[in-house]
Amino acid sequence: DKTRKNIMGGVDAVLGGFTQIDEDLFEELEEALIMADMGVQTTMSIVENLRKRVKREHATDPSLIKGMLADEITTILSDGVQEEESLPNPSVILVIGVNGVGKTTTIGKLASRYKSEGRTVLLAAADTFRAAAIDQLEVWGQRSGIEVIKQEENSDPAAVVFDAVHAAKNQKSDLLICDTAGRLHNKKNLMEELRKIGKVIEREHPNAHKEVYLVLDATTGQNALQQAKLFQEVADITGIILTKLDGTAKGGIVVAIKSELQIPVRYIGVGESINDLQKFDAREFAKALFGE
Amino acid sequence: MAFENLSAKLQEVFKQLRGKGVLTEDDVKAAMREVKIALLEADVNFKIVKDFIKTVTDRAVGVEVLQGLNPGQQVIKIVNEELISLMGSTQSRLTYSNRPPTVYMMVGLQGAGKTTSSGKLAGQLRKQGRNPLLVACDIYRPAAIKQLQVVGKNYGIPVFEMGTEVSPVEISKKALEYAAEQHHDVVLIDTAGRLHINEELMQELLDIKATVRPQEVLLVVDAMTGQDAVTVAGSFDSQLGVDGIIMTKLDGDARGGAALSVRSVTNKPIKYIGMGEKMEDLEPFYPDRMASRILGMGDVLSLIDKV
Numbered sequence: 001d002k003t004r005k006n007i008m009g010g011v012d013a014v015l016g017g018f019t020q021i022d023e024d025l026f027e028e029l030e031e032a033l034i035m036a037d038m039g040v041q042t043t044m045s046i047v048e049n050l051r052k053r054v055k056r057e058h059a060t061d062p063s064l065i066k067g068m069l070a071d072e073i074t075t076i077l078s079d080g081v082q083e084e085e086s087l088p089n090p091s092v093i094l095v096i097g098v099n100g101v102g103k104t105t106t107i108g109k110l111a112s113r114y115k116s117e118g119r120t121v122l123l124a125a126a127d128t129f130r131a132a133a134i135d136q137l138e139v140w141g142q143r144s145g146i147e148v149i150k151q152e153e154n155s156d157p158a159a160v161v162f163d164a165v166h167a168a169k170n171q172k173s174d175l176l177i178c179d180t181a182g183r184l185h186n187k188k189n190l191m192e193e194l195r196k197i198g199k200v201i202e203r204e205h206p207n208a209h210k211e212v213y214l215v216l217d218a219t220t221g222q223n224a225l226q227q228a229k230l231f232q233e234v235a236d237i238t239g240i241i242l243t244k245l246d247g248t249a250k251g252g253i254v255v256a257i258k259s260e261l262q263i264p265v266r267y268i269g270v271g272e273s274i275n276d277l278q279k280f281d282a283r284e285f286a287k288a289l290f291g292e
Numbered sequence: 293m294a295f296e297n298l299s300a301k302l303q304e305v306f307k308q309l310r311g312k313g314v315l316t317e318d319d320v321k322a323a324m325r326e327v328k329i330a331l332l333e334a335d336v337n338f339k340i341v342k343d344f345i346k347t348v349t350d351r352a353v354g355v356e357v358l359q360g361l362n363p364g365q366q367v368i369k370i371v372n373e374e375l376i377s378l379m380g381s382t383q384s385r386l387t388y389s390n391r392p393p394t395v396y397m398m399v400g401l402q403g404a405g406k407t408t409s410s411g412k413l414a415g416q417l418r419k420q421g422r423n424p425l426l427v428a429c430d431i432y433r434p435a436a437i438k439q440l441q442v443v444g445k446n447y448g449i450p451v452f453e454m455g456t457e458v459s460p461v462e463i464s465k466k467a468l469e470y471a472a473e474q475h476h477d478v479v480l481i482d483t484a485g486r487l488h489i490n491e492e493l494m495q496e497l498l499d500i501k502a503t504v505r506p507q508e509v510l511l512v513v514d515a516m517t518g519q520d521a522v523t524v525a526g527s528f529d530s531q532l533g534v535d536g537i538i539m540t541k542l543d544g545d546a547r548g549g550a551a552l553s554v555r556s557v558t559n560k561p562i563k564y565i566g567m568g569e570k571m572e573d574l575e576p577f578y579p580d581r582m583a584s585r586i587l588g589m590g591d592v593l594s595l596i597d598k599v
C-alpha cells in the first residue's frame with residue numbers, strides 16, 4: 001500500500017550485496033538506520049543487540065538480518081504498550097505539536113474516523129493565533145458534518161476550550177477534539193498556555209477520559225526527541241501521531257522517542273485526504289523500514 | 293545535550309597529545325569520530341558527513357599544534373572553517389529582474405512555511421519601498437487562500453486570488469496581467485505544499501514556472517528536517533530548478549544540520565532564515581552563525597577566534 005511503498009528502499013539495496021555477516025554489514029546497517037533518522041545512540045544500541053544475537057544464534061546468513069532488525073525495532077516500539085482500547089465516552093482529546101506538523105489536518109481525519117464509528121464529535125478551534133486557522137478547522141468540520149466551537153481570532157485559547165467543554169457536556173457529545181496553535185517547544189510562555197489549557201479541561205470535565213496526542217512530522221530529524229521531552233513537561237502525552245509518512249522520510253526518530261521516553265505511537269498520517277490516517281502497527285512500521 | 297561537550301570530548305581525545313609537534317593520522321581519526329557524531333546529531337546528512345570528515349581529516353593530519361591553542365581547539369577551528377566554506381561563506385541576497393515585475397515563486401513540502409514566508413517577504417519588500425503583490429496559487433489546502441489574505445491584510449499587501457476552481461497555472465497567468473495593470477514591481481507566488489515524489493503536482497510547478505518565468509524559485513525548508521533534507525531539496529532542484537533557499541523555524545532549538553545538507557546537495561544559497569511567525573522574523577542568513585549553531589558551540593568558537 002501507499003505507506004509501505006514509500007517507506008521501503010534503502011536497506012534492501014544495502015543488504016543485497018552481502019554473502020556473509022561481517023563488520024562491513026553492520027556498518028552499512030548503522031548507516032541505513034541513521035539515514036532513517038533513528039539517531040546515533042539508538043542506532044548503536046540496536047546494532048549492538050543485533051551483533052549479540054548473531055553471535056548467540058551463530059547466524060551466518062545475511063538474509064536473516066532484516067528479520068532480526070525488524071524484531072529489535074518492533075520490541076522497542078511495542079514494549080510495555082497496551083493495545084489501545086477504543087476510547088470511552090466521554091473523552092477529550094488535546095492535539096499539540098510544533099508549527100506545521102499536521103495537527104489540524106489530523107484532527108479532521110480523526111473526527112471523521114470517530115464519527116464513522118457512530119459517535120458524536122465536537123471540535124474546539126483553540127488555535128486562535130495563526131492566520132485562518134479557525135477557517136481551516138471549519139472546512140474539516142464541514143467535511144464530516146461536525147460542529148466547531150470557536151471564538152474571535154486572537155481570543156484566549158483556554159477560553160475557547162472552556163466553552164467547548166461546556167458545549168460538549170451540554171450536548172452530551174461523546175468526544176471533544178481540541179486543536180491548538182503550533183508552538184515551538186522552547187517558547188516558555190506558549191508552553192505555559194498549553195499547560196493552562198490542560199488544566200481547564202481537567203477542571204471543567206473531570207469525569208471525561210483524556211488523551212493528549214503529540215503530532216510529529218516524519219520529516220523531522222533529531223529535534224523531535226527534544227519536542228517530545230519539552231511537550232511532555234506541560235502535558236501528559238498519551239500518544240504520538242506521526243504524519244507525512246507518504247513522503248520519503250522514514251520517521252525513525254519515533255524509535256528513539258519510544259526507547260527514551262516510553263511514548264507510544266498511535267496513528268500515522270499518509271496523505272492530505274480525510275482517509276489518510278492509519279492505526280500505527282509497530283511490526284508493520286519496523287518491517288516497512290527495511291523493505292520486508 | 294550530547295553536543296555541547298564536543299569541545300570537552302576533543303580535549304579528552306587529545307589528552308595525551310600535549311606538547312607533541314604535529315597531529316598524526318591516528319590522533320585525528322579519534323577526533324573525527326566525535327565530530328562525526330556531533331554532526332549526525334545535528335541532522336547533517338550521513339553521506340555529507342562522510343565527505344566532510346574526509347576533507348577535514350586531510351586538512352588536520354600533519355597540522356602543527358599551535359602555541360596557545362590545544363589540539364582539540366585546533367581541530368574545531370578547521371571543522372568550523374570547512375563548515376562555513378561549505379555553506380557559502382558570504383551572504384547571498386535576493387536578486388531583482390531588470391524588467392519588472394520581479395516574480396518569486398515559493399515552493400516546498402507541506403507545512404514548511406511558504407505562506408508565512410511569502411507574507412513576511414512581501415511585508416519587508418514593501419517597507420523597502422517596493423509595491424508587492426501576493427498571489428494565492430494554493431487551491432488545495434483548506435482555507436489556504438484565506439490564510440494568505442489574512443497575512444496580506446495584516447501587512448497591507450494586496451492578494452490576487454481566483455478561488456479554488458481555477459487552475460494555479462491560470463491564476464498565475466492572470467496575476468501577472470493584474471500586476472502589470474496595477475504597477476506591482478514584485479509578485480510573490482504562494483504555491484501549495486507538495487511532496488517531491490508527487491509527479492502531477494511537480495508538473496504543476498513546472499507549468500507555473502513556464503508561465504510566470506520567475507526571477508527566483510525559492511525553496512522553503514523547515515530547519516528541523518532530518519536526513520531526508522537532501523532527498524527533498526535535491527529532488528525539487530533537479531525537477532524544477534531552485535535559485536535560493538529559505539530556512540524556517542530557526543527560532544526553535546534544532547541544530548539545523550539540514551542547512552548544510554540542503555546547501556551541499558543543491559549548491560544554492562540560503563537567502564533567508566525564519567526566526568518566528570511575525571513579519572520582522574525573516575532575517576538574512578549568515579553562514580558563520582549557522583556553522584556555530586550546527587556545532588552547538590558559539591562561545592567556544594568566539595574564544596578560538598580571539599587566539
Ligand SMILES: Nc1nc2c(ncn2[C@@H]2O[C@H](COP(=O)(O)OP(=O)(O)OP(=O)(O)O)[C@@H](O)[C@H]2O)c(=O)[nH]1
Nearest residue numbers: 099100101102103104105182244269270271402403
Ligand atoms: N503529505 C502529507 N501532508 C500532510 C499530512 N498531514 C498534514 N499534511 C499537510 O501538512 C500541512 C500542514 O498541516 P496542518 O494540519 O495545517 O498542520 P498544523 O500542525 O495544524 O499547522 P499549524 O497549525 O500551522 O501549526 C498541510 O498542507 C497539510 O495538508 C500527511 O500525513 N501527509
Ligand SMILES: Nc1nc2c(ncn2[C@@H]2O[C@H](COP(=O)(O)OP(=O)(O)OP(=O)(O)O)[C@@H](O)[C@H]2O)c(=O)[nH]1
Nearest residue numbers: 099100402403404405406407408485541566567568
Ligand atoms: N516558529 C516559527 N513558525 C513558523 C516559521 N515560519 C512558518 N512558521 C509556522 O509554521 C506553520 C506552517 O506555516 P505555513 O506558512 O502555513 O506553511 P506552508 O508551507 O504554507 O504550508 P502548506 O501551505 O500547508 O504547505 C505556521 O504555523 C506558521 O506560523 C518560523 O520561522 N518560525
Ligand SMILES: [Mg+2]
Nearest residue numbers: 103104127133
Ligand atoms: Mg493547525
Ligand SMILES: [Mg+2]
Nearest residue numbers: 406407430436
Ligand atoms: Mg501555504
